[in-house]
Amino acid sequence: MxxxxxxxxxxxxxxxxxxxxxxxxxxxxxxxxxxxxxxxxxxxxxxxxxxxxxxxxxxxxxxxxxxxxxxxxxxxxxxxxxxxxxxxxxxxxxxxxxxxxxxxxxxxxxxxxxxxxxxxxxxxxxxxxxxxxxxxxxxxxxxxxxxxxxxxxxxxxxxxxxxxxxxxxxxxxxxxxxxxxxxxxxxxxxxxxxxxxxxxxxxxxxxxxxxxxxxxxxxxxxxxxxxxxxxxxxxxxxxxxxxxxxxxxxxxxxxxxxxxxxxxxxxxxxxxxxxxxxxxxxxxxxxxxxxxxxxxxxxxxxxxxxxxxxxxxxxxxxxxxxxxxxxxxxxxxxxxxxxxxxxxxxxxxxVRDRLSINGTVLTGYDLENFLLDGLLGYRDYQITIDHDTQHRDRIGLLLRADPNFDRSVLQRAVRRCRDSLDASLTIRFGDPGAVTSTGAMVSWKAARVVDLRAERSIENEAAARIAAARR
The missing domain is CATH 3.40.50.12780 (ANL, N-terminal domain)
Structure with a gap:
């Protein structure tokens, strides 16, 4: 030694x-x-x-x-x-x-x-x-x-x-x-x-x-x-x-x-x-x-x-x-x-990764834990936030998973999101791409959240650069 x-x-x-x-x-x-x-x-x-x-x-x-x-x-x-x-x-x-x-x-x-x-x-x-x-x-x-x-x-x-x-x-x-x-x-x-x-x-x-x-x-x-x-x-x-x-x-x-x-x-x-x-x-x-x-x-x-x-x-x-x-x-x-x-x-x-969903302020940890509760077997995920036609916040969740993913739990997640955040939740399946691998290098929010309500930040640009290099 x-x-x-x-x-x-x-x-x-x-x-x-x-x-x-x-x-x-x-x-x-x-x-x-x-x-x-x-x-x-x-x-x-x-x-x-x-x-x-x-x-x-x-x-x-x-x-x-x-x-x-x-x-x-x-x-x-x-x-x-x-x-x-x-x-x-x-x-x-x-x-x-x-x-x-x-x-x-x-x-x-x-x-x-x-x-x-x-x-x-x-x-x-x-x-x-x-x-x-x-x-x-x-x-x-x-x-x-x-x-x-x-x-x-x-x-x-x-x-x-x-x-x-x-x-x-x-x-x-x-x-x-x-x-x-x-x-x-x-x-x-x-x-x-x-x-x-x-x-x-x-x-x-x-x-x-x-x-x-x-x-x-x-x-x-x-x-x-x-x-x-x-x-x-x-x-x-x-x-x-x-x-x-x-x-x-x-x-x-x-x-x-x-x-x-x-x-x-x-x-x-x-x-x-x-x-x-x-x-x-x-x-x-x-x-x-x-x-x-x-x-x-x-x-x-x-x-x-x-x-x-x-x-x-x-x-x-x-x-x-x-x-x-x-x-x-x-x-x-x-x-x-x-x-x-x-x-x-x-x-x-x-601190800068806090998000407001229809007036409820959530940390990244709490939002991730809330949205993914009970969803098992995915190998990547990404969150999208934008507005509906009534200008209410709505959430999209993209999961990378096998076709045999247990979809019976999805409706429960949709109801939970509506009841707790007054927000609609749409769950889709696909590949979010390399940007989700940049969390440790940039931030959870830049890697995991596409917030269409706000302009792209410096963190978003940095995550995109790293993702492009990794692709």
Whole structure:
């Protein structure tokens, strides 16, 4: 292992392993966590102010006394950091020079300038320790002798390295496969999946469906000709309805295992109880109203709904302070018996992906879950929204499925849409095309929704460009 050759990394790895073991064992109470987070917060703010040109300017009026008085519950004293800030600041956002990193990644740059996302050993050790600790029990369910496939969006993305390192920590073999690569391609990826055989697969929900379709196009049967036990999904919306469908396609268990971003790294990860849970040893979490920027407090059920804001609590290449992710989430306080005493997270889609249907505002997650409920066996889908002759919103749902698709459930979906959204629903069958494969690169809305009520957006144009290249 690398850390055995680097004393500083070896010490950090051992310390974090022990901390996470104690935390997962329930040995940290709320007071201990608050003291830990407060100390880390002060360290990170001082570190970013001293080393990042962007934060040196942004925090010019923030004195040592201000930092010493910061607490984890007074984060709102700090200014927000936005995605536009990252795009404009570029390398000035960094708190370490690139030469201090072990690897350079960047965002895809599909809807604006790509932003640098280097990782130091500190970044990788902190984030990969979370995943190793959380995934240990998740993956143990499927036995010791596993081969895990990893499908990522590009060679300059952290997916392959991160999951590869975590699987190595846990003792599992890894096969990194990029089916969209012209060198690998879907045919070779499917062949490797059968030959090894691959028992688990990290990929997006869209890739899971594309692989199933490509297998069928090749005369294979996803449910019978592969050895997949579990699909470990990340990178796109993953509503319960969609997960149920993917499980049926592959006859495998399906888990939503990671909420992360290239900019902010790991934000939440799967635990053995099936929930995505926050990682409070490496991040501080806030939820704000996306329209007013006001802090959202937990309701009577301990639930917060709004835009996620995170602050990294480790001294890496690019710690972010009060970073507005642009993502809508539902965060719920940990319930008794939770596998990890950390809040659970449902990722609802991006703030700008919200849709209004006849006056009802829906997130991407809720609309997908609502429309696809009870529809099983499709291998792709796309939503169309336009107006009828009375200028009421109406919905079209295009499914890619076999002719023997169970159509008896369609009328129930039509009635449900009419009763809940006062909207007509038309369901057709066909191929939506390559644009639906761009969700992880652009956005769920650009990939999955054709909104004829609005002009094409920058995201729509980016999705169309990527789709054209993939065709």
């Amino acid at each position: 690398f850390t055995q050759y680097d004393q500083e990394s070896a010490v950090l790895t051992s310390m974090l392993r022990d901390q996470f073991s104690a935390y997962l064992a329930g040995e940290w109470d709320a007071e201990k966590l608050a003291v830990y987070q407060t100390g880390k917060l002060r360290d990170v703010v001082a570190y970013a102010r001293a080393n990042s040109p962007f934060y040196r300017d942004r925090l010019a009026g923030f004195t040592d006394d201000h930092i010493a008085a910061l607490r984890i519950d007074t984060l709102s004293q700090l200014p927000f950091t936005t995605k536009d800030d990252l795009r404009q600041a570029q390398f000035d956002i960094l708190s370490r020079p690139i030469s201090d990193a072990w690897v350079f990644y960047e965002t895809t740059g599909t809807t604006g300038p790509a932003t640098p996302c280097p990782r130091t050993h500190v970044d990788s050790i902190y984030n990969n320790t979370v995943l190793t600790a959380y995934y240990r029990e998740v993956l143990a369910t499927y036995g010791e002798h596993q081969v895990i496939g990893i499908s990522g969006p590009s060679e300059m993305h952290a997916t392959g390295d991160t999951f590869g390192d975590v699987c190595r920590n846990l003792g599992y073999a890894v096969a990194k496969m990029w089916p969209v690569s012209p060198v690998v391609g879907f045919d070779r990826a499917l062949e490797v999946m059968r030959q090894l055989p691959v028992t688990g697969m990290f990929c997006t929900p869209g890739m899971a469906m594309r692989l199933a379709q490509k297998a069928i196009d090749s005369g294979l049967r996803p449910r019978l000709d592969f050895s997949l036990k579990v699909l470990l999904l990340t990178g796109e919306l993953a509503s319960p309805s969609l997960l149920e469908n993917i499980a049926l396609l592959w006859n495998a268990e399906v888990r939503n295992v990671l909420y992360a971003s290239q900019e902010a790294s790991v934000l939440a990860a799967a635990t053995s109880d099936g929930a995505l849970r926050t990682a409070p040893l490496i991040n501080a979490y806030e939820v704000v109203d996306p329209d007013t920027s006001e802090i959202v407090r937990p309701d009577a059920d301990g639930r917060r709904c709004g835009e996620l804001v995170i602050t990294n609590l480790y001294l890496g290449a690019k710690p972010l302070l009060r970073y507005r992710t642009g993502d809508l989430v539902r965060i719920v306080e940990p319930e008794p018996g939770a596998a990890v005493v950390a809040s659970s997270v449902e990722v609802l889609g991006r």
